[in-house]
Amino acid sequence: MSFWTYFHKWGSPRWFYQFSGRLMPWLAIPAVVLLLGGFAWGLAFVPPDFKQGNSFRIIYLHVPASAVAMGAYMLMATAGAIHLIWRMKLAAMVMKSVAPVGAALTFLALLTGAVWGKPTWGTYWVWDARITSVLILFFLYLGILALQQAFENQEAAAKACAVLAIVGAVNIPIIYWSVEWWYSLHQPASIKFVGESTIHSSMLRPLIATLTGMYCFLGWMVLLNTRNEILYRERNTRWVKDVLTGAGS
Amino acid sequence: MSLVWAIMRRDMLASLRRGSEWSNPLIFFVMVCALFPLGIGPDPKQLAVLAPGILWVVALLASMLATDSLFRSDFDDASLEQVLLSGSPLFPQVLAKTLAHWCMTGLPLSLVSPLLGVLLQLPTSGMWALLLSLAIGTVVLSVIGAIGAALTVGLRKGGLLLSLIVLPLYIPVLIFGSSAVQTAVEGASYTPQLALLGALLLGAIALAPLAIGAALRISVDQ
Known part of the structure; x- marks a missing residue:
């Protein structure tokens, strides 16, 4: 099978609907197992931090939510670029599906950060560079959701959101560099791919579990949303009627 | 190049003759700046501390509200469509x-700002x-705002939406x-900040027109 036939297959909503149906359990089961298992491991079995005591345990929700919220934005911008360049409708549907999930995860990151900040720094909110960047990320998501709803024409909405998502992707490097630029209160990243991590391995392993679980969760939710979008947009076709009435698979 | 000058000359003349643009x-800049002493009290010391932030935020809002009209009249009389159809580079x-x-x-906002600085007790330094x-900064604001204006020019209710998508940027x-x-004000060198603003300016001028062009095509096509 050549690259282009492979590529064209991805452009077919019907093929993607069937493919994603088979793929979904492979994301849903790891998401549930890793998230629940990781939370239980992190909350009950990891030793408390020698400075922060038990309050640090919120890291097992905070870090995955923040990381995946940023990853989701990159996914959305990439899908938008694919839609603009190759006019692939499926990419537009994926982009539309990521936005609400990403916004919710960004909100979760801000909320857990605030809850964690109270016992650690003595305040719920600090205008620190990194927190501010995540807040900007949340605003970017809200802007895209607002723009999406403002258009009546679905095609124009998808293209406009794609342009805005790509422009907003400029924000992502700023989030990463902000720690070094305006270093103030937030600790620099503890997980390093190069060099030694500054977090103990007994605390790190459950974190990696919840982080992986959160990525699977994002994939699962995006697939669910995209499948709904496919059914809605193709609602007048024969195969959707067959799927909904249970005539086909 | 002559095309650039012709467009700039035409737009500036049109805006001069219309006046309100x-x-x-x-007027918005002056009025909102005058609201702050009324809202937070006339204490000169307090105003002096807040002045840099107030002046910048209000200038930003004024620039953003003005951006809404950037492509509006060209879109309404369909001359924008002619520009897109003409095939010359956008x-x-x-x-x-x-x-x-x-x-x-x-x-004009930047030129008037020292006057408002005096009103808000901004130290002379x-x-x-x-x-x-x-x-430097308002150029970047105009260029980024133009992306938002181009995206929303085809919508009937553009105004508030424009601020939602442009403000984070x-x-x-x-x-x-x-x-x-x-x-x-603290007496240190502010060259690094100006240099960073300059970097943002160059980056925005190099990249944003691509996004503005794409956004205009989307708005006209729908």
């Missing part, structure tokens, strides 16, 4: 329109930093701009 943002034309718009909004940071400019004024 360049004067309204200025990049210089879009840039020319945006810069002309800046000359009629951002530039911050005046040049205010003028220069606004002069303005934040780095605001951070560096007001920090330039603050450092100047």
Whole structure:
């Protein structure tokens, strides 16, 4: 099978609907197992931090939510670029599906950060560079959701959101560099791919579990949303009627 | 190049003759700045501390509200469609329109800002930093705002939506701009902030017209 036939297959909503149906359990089961298992491991079995005591345990929700919220934005911008360049409708549907999930995860990151900040720094909110960047990320998501709803024409909405998502992707490097630029209160990243991590391995392993679980969760939710979008947009076709009435698979 | 000059000349003339297009943002800037002493009290010390931030935020809002009209009249009389159909490269034309718009909004805002600085008790040491940071920063604001204006020009209810999508993108400019004024007031060198604003300006001018052009095509096509 050549690259282009492979590529064209991805452009077919019907093929993607069937493919994603088979793929979904492979994301849903790891998401549930890793998230629940990781939370239980992190909350009950990891030793408390020698400075922060038990309050640090919120890291097992905070870090995955923040990381995946940023990853989701990159996914959305990439899908938008694919839609603009190759006019692939499926990419537009994926982009539309990521936005609400990403916004919710960004909100979760801000909320857990605030809850964690109270016992650690003595305040719920600090205008620190990194927190501010995540807040900007949340605003970017809200802007895209607002723009999406403002258009009546679905095609124009998808293209406009794609342009805005790509422009907003400029924000992502700023989030990463902000720690070094305006270093103030937030600790620099503890997980390093190069060099030694500054977090103990007994605390790190459950974190990696919840982080992986959160990525699977994002994939699962995006697939669910995209499948709904496919059914809605193709609602007048024969195969959707067959799927909904249970005539086909 | 002659095309760029022709577009800039035409847009600036049209804006000059219409009057309200360049004067309204200025009046907004003055009025909102005058609201702050009324809201937080006339204590000169307190105003002096807040002035850099107030002046920058209000200038940013004035510039953003002015951006809404950037492509509006061209879209309404369909001359925008003719430009897109003409096949000549969009990049210089879009840039020319945006810069002309800046000359009629951002530039007057920056020139007036020292006067408002006096009203808000901004220490004299911050005046040049205010003028220069606004002069560079408002170009970036106009260029970024043009992306939002191009995306929303085809929608009936553009105004509030424009601010929702554009304000998050303005934040780095605001951070560096007001920090330039603050450092100047504290007596330190504000060249780094101006250099960063300059970097944002060059980056925005190089990349944003591509996004503006694409957004205009989407708005006209729908």
